Amino acid sequence: MSDVLVVAEHRRGELREISHELVTAGRELADDLGGELHVAVIAGDVAEFAAELNRPGIDRIHTVAVGEEFDHTVYAAAAERLVERTGAAAVVTPNSVNGLDYAPAVAERLGVPLVTDVLEFTYDDDLTVTREMYGSKVETTAAVDGDRFCLTVRGGEFAPAEGLGEAAVEPVELDPPESGARVTGFEEVAGGDVDIADADVLVSVGRGVGEAENLEVVEALADALDATISASRPVVDNGWLPKNRQVGQSGTVVAPDVYVAIGISGAVQHVAGMKGSDTIVAINTDPNAPIFDIADYGIVGDLFEVVPELVSRFE
Amino acid sequence: MKVLVTVKEVAEPDDDFAIEGTDIAASDLEYGLNEWDDYAVEAAVRLAEAGIADEVVAVTLGPERVEETIRKVLAKGVDRAVRVRDDAFEGTVVDVASKVDVLEAVVDEEAPDLVLGGVQAADTGFGATGVALAERVRFAHAAVVNDLEVDADAGIAHVHRELEGGVEELTDVDLPAVLTVQTGLNEPRYASLRGIRQAQRKEIDVRDLADLGLSAGDVGGALTVTAMTEPESESDGERIEGDAGAAADRLATVLRERGVGAS
Numbered sequence: 001m002s003d004v005l006v007v008a009e010h011r012r013g014e015l016r017e018i019s020h021e022l023v024t025a026g027r028e029l030a031d032d033l034g035g036e037l038h039v040a041v042i043a044g045d046v047a048e049f050a051a052e053l054n055r056p057g058i059d060r061i062h063t064v065a066v067g068e069e070f071d072h073t074v075y076a077a078a079a080e081r082l083v084e085r086t087g088a089a090a091v092v093t094p095n096s097v098n099g100l101d102y103a104p105a106v107a108e109r110l111g112v113p114l115v116t117d118v119l120e121f122t123y124d125d126d127l128t129v130t131r132e133m134y135g136s137k138v139e140t141t142a143a144v145d146g147d148r149f150c151l152t153v154r155g156g157e158f159a160p161a162e163g164l165g166e167a168a169v170e171p172v173e174l175d176p177p178e179s180g181a182r183v184t185g186f187e188e189v190a191g192g193d194v195d196i197a198d199a200d201v202l203v204s205v206g207r208g209v210g211e212a213e214n215l216e217v218v219e220a221l222a223d224a225l226d227a228t229i230s231a232s233r234p235v236v237d238n239g240w241l242p243k244n245r246q247v248g249q250s251g252t253v254v255a256p257d258v259y260v261a262i263g264i265s266g267a268v269q270h271v272a273g274m275k276g277s278d279t280i281v282a283i284n285t286d287p288n289a290p291i292f293d294i295a296d297y298g299i300v301g302d303l304f305e306v307v308p309e310l311v312s313r314f315e
Numbered sequence: 316m317k318v319l320v321t322v323k324e325v326a327e328p329d330d331d332f333a334i335e336g337t338d339i340a341a342s343d344l345e346y347g348l349n350e351w352d353d354y355a356v357e358a359a360v361r362l363a364e365a366g367i368a369d370e371v372v373a374v375t376l377g378p379e380r381v382e383e384t385i386r387k388v389l390a391k392g393v394d395r396a397v398r399v400r401d402d403a404f405e406g407t408v409v410d411v412a413s414k415v416d417v418l419e420a421v422v423d424e425e426a427p428d429l430v431l432g433g434v435q436a437a438d439t440g441f442g443a444t445g446v447a448l449a450e451r452v453r454f455a456h457a458a459v460v461n462d463l464e465v466d467a468d469a470g471i472a473h474v475h476r477e478l479e480g481g482v483e484e485l486t487d488v489d490l491p492a493v494l495t496v497q498t499g500l501n502e503p504r505y506a507s508l509r510g511i512r513q514a515q516r517k518e519i520d521v522r523d524l525a526d527l528g529l530s531a532g533d534v535g536g537a538l539t540v541t542a543m544t545e546p547e548s549e550s551d552g553e554r555i556e557g558d559a560g561a562a563a564d565r566l567a568t569v570l571r572e573r574g575v576g577a578s
Contacts, residue, residue, distance in 0.1 A: 097478050101458040104447035113537035114411050116441050134328050134438055141542045180455025180489040187483045201575050225576040237499035249479050258575055286330045296552040299562045309563035314576040
């Protein structure tokens, strides 16, 4: 029997959606392995999270009531403890910032291979995973050597589990481990003078703009279209626009009527923050840029030629 | 205190590339310093400039080709470098545990107070080596750090971890520690001419696996790439053709149809 342990994720009192997605992924893997699906709920109001998580597909929910918020030492120790307790062959965690803060430690403790950012998997005597490489430019399949393994699964790849489940909920005792890292608080960094999530039209600028001085080309378009300026990560990292303008996983999630992506390649973290836009327009020199996969209208061209032409159409 | 920076030379595909077997054709790849590691190097050099770090050592795993990238890191102010030769690794995706085997041996030798590395490598994108290393060598850790202040006297690194959705977690991490560094932590410098000259005289210590007490068998990969494909475009969107003027005409029509710029 080869069981699967999924570790749920929550933050500041809210269960995160990926937890339900991992129930679906974990159920598939457990079926392939011929085992049961265990879900771990660690820290915070575990009873409430367990109730919310209890959807069809789960065989058993284990709650570990140690601490309020995420602590990677607690998560790693709890996952290790639950693997001992259940005999699970596979540990599945979110490929989130917090998932990547403890999953590698779990794999180390268990001495099993770790594969991160998994999009898909199949199990047929051996595990085969699908993941991307070279910044989403290619997809690879890889064979994993071993009967036991640890996977982090990307959000948005599996449909969330739905409905009411009947899994038994079992509290598990864990002595709080000594941790070398202590959370002292949280800070909101979005917001500020403008909320890009409120805009109907966003003109969004990426690395392709080259340097801060060139932003005026894009600002002219935003003026002409009566749109709000937003940006992808590299523009904010370079300090060309403030953090509250950043669209994406670590910035703001937006869904305007029209999203004009200029010089943005479309990294997965960016796309996660804007794919809900009604109409997506992309202008980029690289015909293979992933942004074109989700664009409703795509122009392969130099933004410094196309954008001024477009501005002139609205003057 | 001593800072160890883990750096990787990564391959970036050209805009047009071909897949040969299970990897991109070598002729379609350009090599350079991993973007995330550039921020880790900058953070380490700033600690030295602030008088907090006495020595900054870079460690990398790779063939002779990577020395060009390592010289650039030395030119930015890193004091010296260790390059672990990886004939056993050539042509394969090196799994996390194997990289940690190597880095553990280097950490044992160098005994750093702080290890800095990028959140992930741009090519393989595992994002796991730093945390796995911390667990192995029993250091504290924090992943995805975008703000860093080191209080060497108290033996604590005050960091911000960049969570999803514009939220940062404020965390105190005991030293010795491994921190994985997110882009945007600082503004990585360009090497000065003086730095480039000085880098020519800095030491790159080349080590074999055997020097570190390891053998190729110890670092066998648990992951074998069996196929590589270019994702098929899922877009049923319209590709607007023509020169800039014609494309602008069509796009202006599309935007006006959606009420944009109609005022």
